[in-house]
Amino acid sequence: MSALQEKARELLASAAVQVVIGYGRGSGGAARAVFIREATKAGDLVFDGTCLQNLAVYLMKPEVRKLGKAALVVRPATLRTILQLAAENQIAENSLLALVPSAEEIVLLATFAAIEAHVAALDSDLSTAEKAELQRFTALGLDERRRFWEEQFSRCLKCYACRAACPLCYCTRCTVECNQPQWIPVPAHDLGNLEWNVMRAMHLAGRCVNCGDCSRACPVGIPLYLLNQKLVSDVFTGFNSRSGISARSDNALSTFKPNDPEDFIR
Amino acid sequence: MKTGFYPGCSMKGSAREYSESLLALAREIGRELPEVPDWNCCGATAAHNLDRDLALALPARILAAAEKAGMDEVLVPCAACYSRLKVTRHELLADDSLRQRISGLVEADYRGSAGVLNIIEWLGRVPDLEKLVKKPFQRKVACYYGCLLVRPAGVVKFDRPEDPQSMDLLMKKIGADPIDWAFKTECCGAGFSVSRTDLVARLSGQILDDAVSRGAEAVVVACPMCHLNLDLRRPNIEKRAGKKFHLPVIYITQAVGMALGLKPKQLGLQRHKVSPSALLAPASAKPPAGSKSASGDSPASAPLSGSSAGAPASTASKVN
Amino acid sequence: MPDFEPKIVAFVCNWCTYAGADLTGTSRMKYSPQVAIIRFPCTGRIDFMLLLKAFASGADGIIVSGCHPNDCHYSSGNFHARRRWIVFRGLLDFLGIDVRRVQFSWVSAAEGAKWAQLVNETAEHIRGLGPFTGYQRLRGLGVE
Amino acid sequence: MESEKRSIGREALAELISQWRSAGKRVLAPKRSGDKVDFAWVASLEEISLDHVQTVQSPKAALFPRVEELFSFRSADGRVEVRERDLGALPETVVFGLRPCDAAAFTALKAIFNWDSPDSLFSARLARTTLVAVACSSADEYCFCTSVGGGPGAIAGSDILLTDLGDGDFLAEIVSEKGRLMLQGAEALFRPGAGREKERCLARVEKAFDLEKVDPGLARRFDDDAFWAGQSLRCLGCGACAYVCPTCACFDIQDEGGITGKRLRCWDSCGFGLFTLHTSGHNPRPLQSQRWRQRLMHKFSYMPERQGVLGCVGCGRCSRACPVDMNILEHIRAIAEARP
Amino acid sequence: MARIGVFICHCGENISATVDVMKVAAEAAKIPGVAHSVEYKYMCSDPGQQLVKNAIREKGLTGVVVAACSPRMHEPTFRRACAEAGLNPFLCEMANIREHCSWVHEKGDATTDKAIDIVRTLVAKVKKNKALQPIKVPVTKVAMVIGGGIAGIQASLDIANAGHQVILVEKEPSIGGHMSQLSETFPTLDCSQCILTPRMVEVAQHLNITLFSYAELESLDGFIGNFKARIRKKARSLDEKLCTGCGLCTQKCPSRRIPSEFDAGLGLRPAIYVPFPQAVPNKPVIDREHCTYYRTGKCRLCEKVCPTQAIRFDQQDEIVEADVGAVVLATGFDIKHGDFFPEYGYGKYRDVIDGLQFERLASASGPTLGEIRRPSDGRVPETVVFVACAGSRDPAKGIEYCSKICCMYTAKHAMLYKHKVHHGKPYVFYMDIRAGGKMYEEFVRRAMEEDGVQYVRGRVSRIFERGGKLVVKGVDTLLAARPLEIEADLVVLATAGIAQPGAEELAQKLHVSYDAHKFYAEAHPKLRPVETNTAGIFLAGACQAPKDIPESVAQASGAAAKVAALFSQSELVREPLIAVVDRQAPPVYSSCVGCFLCQSACPYQAIEKEEIRGRDGQLLKTVAKVNPGLCQGCGTCVAFCRTKSIDIQGFSHEQVHAEVLALLNRGERDA
Numbered sequence A: 001m002s003a004l005q006e007k008a009r010e011l012l013a014s015a016a017v018q019v020v021i022g023y024g025r026g027s028g029g030a031a032r033a034v035f036i037r038e039a040t041k042a043g044d045l046v047f048d049g050t051c052l053q054n055l056a057v058y059l060m061k062p063e064v065r066k067l068g069k070a071a072l073v074v075r076p077a078t079l080r081t082i083l084q085l086a087a088e089n090q091i092a093e094n095s096l097l098a099l100v101p102s103a104e105e106i107v108l109l110a111t112f113a114a115i116e117a118h119v120a121a122l123d124s125d126l127s128t129a130e131k132a133e134l135q136r137f138t139a140l141g142l143d144e145r146r147r148f149w150e151e152q153f154s155r156c157l158k159c160y161a162c163r164a165a166c167p168l169c170y171c172t173r174c175t176v177e178c179n180q181p182q183w184i185p186v187p188a189h190d191l192g193n194l195e196w197n198v199m200r201a202m203h204l205a206g207r208c209v210n211c212g213d214c215s216r217a218c219p220v221g222i223p224l225y226l227l228n229q230k231l232v233s234d235v236f237t238g239f240n241s242r243s244g245i246s247a248r249s250d251n252a253l254s255t256f257k258p259n260d261p262e263d264f265i266r
Numbered sequence B: 001m002k003t004g005f006y007p008g009c010s011m012k013g014s015a016r017e018y019s020e021s022l023l024a025l026a027r028e029i030g031r032e033l034p035e036v037p038d039w040n041c042c043g044a045t046a047a048h049n050l051d052r053d054l055a056l057a058l059p060a061r062i063l064a065a066a067e068k069a070g071m072d073e074v075l076v077p078c079a080a081c082y083s084r085l086k087v088t089r090h091e092l093l094a095d096d097s098l099r100q101r102i103s104g105l106v107e108a109d110y111r112g113s114a115g116v117l118n119i120i121e122w123l124g125r126v127p128d129l130e131k132l133v134k135k136p137f138q139r140k141v142a143c144y145y146g147c148l149l150v151r152p153a154g155v156v157k158f159d160r161p162e163d164p165q166s167m168d169l170l171m172k173k174i175g176a177d178p179i180d181w182a183f184k185t186e187c188c189g190a191g192f193s194v195s196r197t198d199l200v201a202r203l204s205g206q207i208l209d210d211a212v213s214r215g216a217e218a219v220v221v222a223c224p225m226c227h228l229n230l231d232l233r234r235p236n237i238e239k240r241a242g243k244k245f246h247l248p249v250i251y252i253t254q255a256v257g258m259a260l261g262l263k264p265k266q267l268g269l270q271r272h273k274v275s276p277s278a279l280l281a282p283a284s285a286k287p288p289a290g291s292k293s294a295s296g297d298s299p300a301s302a303p304l305s306g307s308s309a310g311a312p313a314s315t316a317s318k319v320n
Numbered sequence C: 001m002p003d004f005e006p007k008i009v010a011f012v013c014n015w016c017t018y019a020g021a022d023l024t025g026t027s028r029m030k031y032s033p034q035v036a037i038i039r040f041p042c043t044g045r046i047d048f049m050l051l052l053k054a055f056a057s058g059a060d061g062i063i064v065s066g067c068h069p070n071d072c073h074y075s076s077g078n079f080h081a082r083r084r085w086i087v088f089r090g091l092l093d094f095l096g097i098d099v100r101r102v103q104f105s106w107v108s109a110a111e112g113a114k115w116a117q118l119v120n121e122t123a124e125h126i127r128g129l130g131p132f133t134g135y136q137r138l139r140g141l142g143v144e
Numbered sequence D: 001m002e003s004e005k006r007s008i009g010r011e012a013l014a015e016l017i018s019q020w021r022s023a024g025k026r027v028l029a030p031k032r033s034g035d036k037v038d039f040a041w042v043a044s045l046e047e048i049s050l051d052h053v054q055t056v057q058s059p060k061a062a063l064f065p066r067v068e069e070l071f072s073f074r075s076a077d078g079r080v081e082v083r084e085r086d087l088g089a090l091p092e093t094v095v096f097g098l099r100p101c102d103a104a105a106f107t108a109l110k111a112i113f114n115w116d117s118p119d120s121l122f123s124a125r126l127a128r129t130t131l132v133a134v135a136c137s138s139a140d141e142y143c144f145c146t147s148v149g150g151g152p153g154a155i156a157g158s159d160i161l162l163t164d165l166g167d168g169d170f171l172a173e174i175v176s177e178k179g180r181l182m183l184q185g186a187e188a189l190f191r192p193g194a195g196r197e198k199e200r201c202l203a204r205v206e207k208a209f210d211l212e213k214v215d216p217g218l219a220r221r222f223d224d225d226a227f228w229a230g231q232s233l234r235c236l237g238c239g240a241c242a243y244v245c246p247t248c249a250c251f252d253i254q255d256e257g258g259i260t261g262k263r264l265r266c267w268d269s270c271g272f273g274l275f276t277l278h279t280s281g282h283n284p285r286p287l288q289s290q291r292w293r294q295r296l297m298h299k300f301s302y303m304p305e306r307q308g309v310l311g312c313v314g315c316g317r318c319s320r321a322c323p324v325d326m327n328i329l330e331h332i333r334a335i336a337e338a339r340p
Numbered sequence E: 001m002a003r004i005g006v007f008i009c010h011c012g013e014n015i016s017a018t019v020d021v022m023k024v025a026a027e028a029a030k031i032p033g034v035a036h037s038v039e040y041k042y043m044c045s046d047p048g049q050q051l052v053k054n055a056i057r058e059k060g061l062t063g064v065v066v067a068a069c070s071p072r073m074h075e076p077t078f079r080r081a082c083a084e085a086g087l088n089p090f091l092c093e094m095a096n097i098r099e100h101c102s103w104v105h106e107k108g109d110a111t112t113d114k115a116i117d118i119v120r121t122l123v124a125k126v127k128k129n130k131a132l133q134p135i136k137v138p139v140t141k142v143a144m145v146i147g148g149g150i151a152g153i154q155a156s157l158d159i160a161n162a163g164h165q166v167i168l169v170e171k172e173p174s175i176g177g178h179m180s181q182l183s184e185t186f187p188t189l190d191c192s193q194c195i196l197t198p199r200m201v202e203v204a205q206h207l208n209i210t211l212f213s214y215a216e217l218e219s220l221d222g223f224i225g226n227f228k229a230r231i232r233k234k235a236r237s238l239d240e241k242l243c244t245g246c247g248l249c250t251q252k253c254p255s256r257r258i259p260s261e262f263d264a265g266l267g268l269r270p271a272i273y274v275p276f277p278q279a280v281p282n283k284p285v286i287d288r289e290h291c292t293y294y295r296t297g298k299c300r301l302c303e304k305v306c307p308t309q310a311i312r313f314d315q316q317d318e319i320v321e322a323d324v325g326a327v328v329l330a331t332g333f334d335i336k337h338g339d340f341f342p343e344y345g346y347g348k349y350r351d352v353i354d355g356l357q358f359e360r361l362a363s364a365s366g367p368t369l370g371e372i373r374r375p376s377d378g379r380v381p382e383t384v385v386f387v388a389c390a391g392s393r394d395p396a397k398g399i400e401y402c403s404k405i406c407c408m409y410t411a412k413h414a415m416l417y418k419h420k421v422h423h424g425k426p427y428v429f430y431m432d433i434r435a436g437g438k439m440y441e442e443f444v445r446r447a448m449e450e451d452g453v454q455y456v457r458g459r460v461s462r463i464f465e466r467g468g469k470l471v472v473k474g475v476d477t478l479l480a481a482r483p484l485e486i487e488a489d490l491v492v493l494a495t496a497g498i499a500q501p502g503a504e505e506l507a508q509k510l511h512v513s514y515d516a517h518k519f520y521a522e523a524h525p526k527l528r529p530v531e532t533n534t535a536g537i538f539l540a541g542a543c544q545a546p547k548d549i550p551e552s553v554a555q556a557s558g559a560a561a562k563v564a565a566l567f568s569q570s571e572l573v574r575e576p577l578i579a580v581v582d583r584q585a586p587p588v589y590s591s592c593v594g595c596f597l598c599q600s601a602c603p604y605q606a607i608e609k610e611e612i613r614g615r616d617g618q619l620l621k622t623v624a625k626v627n628p629g630l631c632q633g634c635g636t637c638v639a640f641c642r643t644k645s646i647d648i649q650g651f652s653h654e655q656v657h658a659e660v661l662a663l664l665n666r667g668e669r670d671a
Helices: A003-013 A039-044 A055-060 A076-087 A112-121 A128-139 A142-154 A161-165 A190-204 A213-217 A224-239 B008-012 B016-028 B044-050 B052-068 B079-094 B096-105 B119-124 B166-173 B197-213 B224-232 B234-241 B252-259 C017-026 C048-056 C077-094 C112-129 C133-139 D010-022 D100-113 D120-127 D177-185 D211-221 D225-232 D240-244 D288-307 D317-321 D328-337 E021-030 E046-059 E071-084 E098-102 E109-128 E150-161 E177-181 E192-205 E248-252 E292-296 E301-305 E355-362 E406-420 E440-449 E503-510 E549-568 E636-640 E653-665
Strands: A019-025 A031-036 A070-073 A096-100 A107-109 B003-005 B073-075 B115-117 B140-143 B218-221 B249-251 C008-013 C035-040 C061-066 C102-106 D004-009 D026-033 D036-042 D067-076 D079-084 D093-098 D129-134 D160-164 D169-174 D251-257 D260-267 E004-009 E034-040 E063-068 E092-096 E135-138 E142-146 E165-169 E209-212 E215-223 E226-233 E318-324 E326-329 E333-335 E352-354 E383-390 E425-430 E454-457 E460-466 E469-476 E482-488 E490-495 E497-499 E537-539 E571-574 E579-581 E607-613 E619-626 E646-648
Touching (some): A003 A019, A003 A039, A003 A070, A003 A096, A019 A039, A031 A055, A055 A070, A055 A076, A107 A112, A128 A224, A142 A190, A161 A213, A190 A224, A190 C077, A190 C133, A213 A224, B008 B079, B008 B224, B016 B249, B016 B252, B044 B079, B052 B079, B052 B096, B079 B096, B079 B115, B119 B166, B140 B166, B166 B252, B197 B224, B218 B252, B224 B234, B224 B249, B249 B252, C008 C017, C008 C048, C008 C112, C008 E653, C017 C035, C017 C112, C017 E071, C017 E098, C035 E109, C048 C061, C048 C077, C048 C133, C048 E653, C061 C077, C077 E636, C102 C112, D004 D010, D010 D026, D010 D169, D093 D100, D100 D120, D100 D129, D100 D288, D120 D129, D169 D177, D211 D328, D225 D288, D240 D317, D288 D328, D317 D328, E004 E046, E004 E109, E021 E063, E021 E109, E034 E046, E046 E071, E063 E071, E063 E109, E071 E092, E092 E098, E092 E109, E098 E109, E109 E653, E142 E150, E142 E318, E150 E165, E150 E192, E150 E209, E150 E326, E150 E549, E165 E215, E165 E226, E177 E355, E192 E209, E215 E503, E226 E326, E248 E301, E326 E503, E355 E406, E355 E490, E383 E406, E406 E440, E425 E469, E454 E469, E469 E490, E537 E549, E579 E619, E636 E646
Parallel strands (some): A019 A070, B003 B073, B073 B115, B140 B218, C061 C102, D093 D129, E004 E063, E063 E092, E142 E165, E165 E209, E352 E490, E383 E425, E383 E490
Antiparallel strands (some): A096 A107, D026 D036, D067 D079, D067 D260, D160 D169, D251 D260, E135 E571, E215 E226, E226 E318, E333 E497, E460 E469, E469 E482, E579 E646
């Protein structure tokens, strides 16, 4: 019984939480989300390299919320997601506990302030590898980039797995489902796919915490993380603002500074 | 935090005692002051009247050398050098293209990382100076700041330009009693010392006259040029004023040095025109001869009710 | 492409640039008829998706203009707009869409001459870039 | 009746494909890019991948494309003029390298598109399409074709079924009339073949559950909400499973354009939250558990009942594509094995 | 199906000169939904407007597009015409084919085509227009005036005389402000008490004015016409109804040596005091900081001597709630104090005083009963130096503006000194004399010529005390910049006029913007000087910038006029071009997901949170709601909302989307 399972059993037994959302054995040798509601089942919890999904997405699902107070097994990106959701008034502080699984002993974060302190100690910036790939991509010529994305978006099915997997895409009626006026074409033709992907990236600007779940969820493997990481780095270099580090921060795009750069404006 | 030391021409020449007392003091309090390697003239007041590039290049070269030697800041005891280095750093940090051009002129990459420190700031940093005092310097002193130490206020940003208090505070720490007088930053005649000594005699005379009239036993300065006019030009002053001023003029480093028990020889006290020997004798209780204590602003009983003017609500005072 | 006449749509704010364009009219200054104006209460009201719709509907170039900073009738609409433009331009360029086809500017109610000059220069600039085939070609693709 | 057996070598196969291309036929076949293999329009055998277990998407796009124009229209002076699709102009298509389960899936699609009023566009495409399948030489834990009436070497649905004999040759079983027609066109490329060792070259796929028990299991579980909620708690309601599934055929109709425009048909999925939203705001299936139940009920209960054909061919694509690992095999087995 | 009328104007020949109006009318008729398309020479003329009205009635039009000049010119005209014909005015739009087309392009097909494009754009927009009703917001016809100085008094009286209720809130125990501290006032030298006290009494006795003295604004919520104010009545430790103002307590109070704020620190007052004899209300207040009872628990002498037992030691602050429709800010100014001028010895030498203190010396009710005497030794000063611009017009001291009134009151001070000390020698150090008001220049000229005030044009560099005298070192720039020293007995500094100490906190309570010096910001410096950017809040007096009494009174009457205009209608009518958040039937209630990122995008704090509860009271959703009173219709939130849940009437998503598609489609190209 690992430290994680022991802590889960203890939380469930003492009814401190009604459900522990963690990772369990899945098919194909990988882990998947699991919802433990009885203390005896705590043994199902695992934590290894295959536990990648950002479980904060389940905090936004009505069926999961109905289960009551949840303890969530978190990775750094999950914590940033919780803070961003808090900043957008979507989750209440007393509705969750964060279980940070580490080798020695489990860290339990019960308040947003504790989470903020924990996240502040981590590096929330893009990794050097991510920055390098972004740099390599932006160095390509304009036409080269256009052809790359046209080919990628031509394969998009508009199955919206990227939207479903993203914890910050919690809007019950997304702009895509708005038909008066029909902002984004419903069919998955090339123009519709381009407009959908531009809209998705823009609506995550200043909000995305770079957890990578959208790219993992895409059945046809479109590198969506490139779009989001581009905007994460633009928002940071342009406005020195980073999402997911405070439960009270304003969104970078709904605020401004009088001296924002405007060299491109005549 | 590595602090360098820029002596400049006067500390090696007419103000040798300022340098001796400074280095003695530094040794006493265990602070080493490495000189800026291969330092050159700071251009003083002459440079910026003749050629702006020259006025900026000279200090830039000094500061670049200091930065190359890994110094985080440079102590500049002489007020004129301090003013030139401070103005140069201010202007070059404000205009990057100018900084690059001047760096090119002096063939050294000047970054602007090293700060510029004056003697009062340096002394102010000595932790609990009071504890190091062996022989409290119990004298009534007139702290004289001169001009370049506090002006131009926008650039120098040191103490209050019109009514500075930092030297007074330091003097209180070593047991002295700084008088409240109005000539702290009045002009001493500065560069006219040679060409218009008559002006220096009048201006410096007024300063000394006010200090004496307020019972000062010594004038404390932090600038070689002030010292030169108030001390070396004393004969001209006294000839013009028609009376003697038995008022010695010493450097702040010498005053602090004496309080810390250093010997006069170490502080170069023998080099002054007006001998400071009176200060070496044990502090006599009676105020020195030749000066009546002015009414000053001690709150004598005033027929008029009301407290000190200006502040509406403050301590109560007698009403008629 | 000298003989190609570009189609350019201008999204402008009512209080400054629209009034500036009115002044261009009352001063009888001439500018290219290839630019037509759509009125918004403020640049803060201009949604980035409208720019996509314009390109999708065949526009070759877009002008987006409003009040100078601190002139905004609603005090901060243009500041918010500017920040969105910064992010949106970055994204378009990243996707290989030529951001030179979108000209942002501040034109006050008194700058009639600047509006005429802006329109003429933008029209000339877009004429140089030629029709926006890269985008319009997408319209038919992906339909069996 | 027994299908004719032939054998064909790799070079002959390449020649056969280039013959199709030069005859103006489109060829849809699996193509590898990066770590994923997916159907794409190919020009020659080299582009085709044969060493994969299964493609990401199914080949249904050949007959039921992602986006399809039904007709175009133009309105002028108050009248609207409609221009129908010229069905004759539809291209001849060969779907090559699909698996036996995919071939079987087209039978299910045919059943849906001809359920009450036959879909002329779908039927026209089907008439012009030939299915040249390749039997499975390898499988993974997601495959369960044998549990739903199929098999790694099943011939049902294919026009020609090739089996890689491992020695560079392929056994070719000519299954349908279209298969024979294609054979006549290229008789020289084929050599007589016995096909004795076909079983040896096929993958092993154990039977995972008893199909007969599934329908009653579903009926028993139908209103056990806790059961469905438990199963679907992980599901996020995206459309990936429906879009990669060879037998899912739900579609949406969209008119695009103003004065002139087109009516387009495009894929839709019952997994979407708003799939069943009424204009009144009422949604008969508001919960994800109900939508998940609908997916299983439709494939394993409603289709067999109404169209006489199972809605699932056990290809495992939905489980492989699911972002949260909703494994349909696991869930169906749980339903089949549940106590009565 | 829409039935839209299109009316193409020739505008004489301003349009028809370069645009083929016939073709435009013909092309417009072909647009689906257009039921009537005509052209006419002068659409804005009466016959032109009649064309529109008749077409609406005869053809039952559901929308009108007038293709003519800029909507900024005649949109109101045509919308009124439509309203008269029974069509909702917001179903009428203007297509600008003059300023934006015919005037700026050469004659030719391209120009006509562009005109057709513009008409098609606006027709597409009108199809999506909705009938809108003007927003009616109720107006509470009660005004709150904050600040009881001359500006606040004047504003209160004007509003009250216009027949409306006024609540006057004054921070000090009595109204009167700085003016009550003055001796005489320029340029007429009439005594401030004589012209001010009657107005103060008028305020106290006015039936429409409720005076809250010794009270401050605690908070203000709501919006124009519907403010909810909470006023903190500070405890006077006294029952105002019982107290007759006899003053016995103030005479008997033993602790009497407290510097009087009213006398600017020169005089003293007891712990229970009335600021000045003519105070309104003439009721004392206990200064709890200096009262022996509050410090030690003993004494209570005032309670014993009070004939009507009015003293209430246990009295607490009281919060009074009031609904008000408009607020006038008249909180006045202050002058710079403290060690602001160490080089002048201000705050160090007792005989270096500021202008307000000189006023108290010169005032008959002052500590010296009007005699000019030195605060240090009480002697009558032989030589007085007045220093103008002490802090004003001095960027190094951080105050670069001119305080406007000091030149005048310095001349007055010098004149008063000469009238009281005939042999006295007054000097005034000045840079430029600013005497721009009526009879102002003559007043200063009189001080110079008749009263022999010695004006020295130059700055004072330093003042220091020597031999019982104050040596003023300055320069006379008109006499070859000769430095000079004057040995003065008294120095009066005309220190800078600055904002009230609490100005910033008050501004934040009212969401009113202020400048770098904490003076309140007017809506427009030239055209809207008495309004602020916050609707319903007006400005009067020196709180907006230093100004003299005539200007403060004029501004007060201006602000009162604005309030009276606001209260003239029973309801506030506003253009309905504001944002609205989506609302739907249960169980969805709204597409808004309550992220509230729009709140920080709104410059007018017009977006509020609305809790949606089920019948059992359980909270279902918290969604955004726009306050129609505050929203000005900028649309910043609309373009920002991710779920398109908030839309703006008049420029809705459907309207602008239709415009973009219509402008570019020209019909023949498929989308």
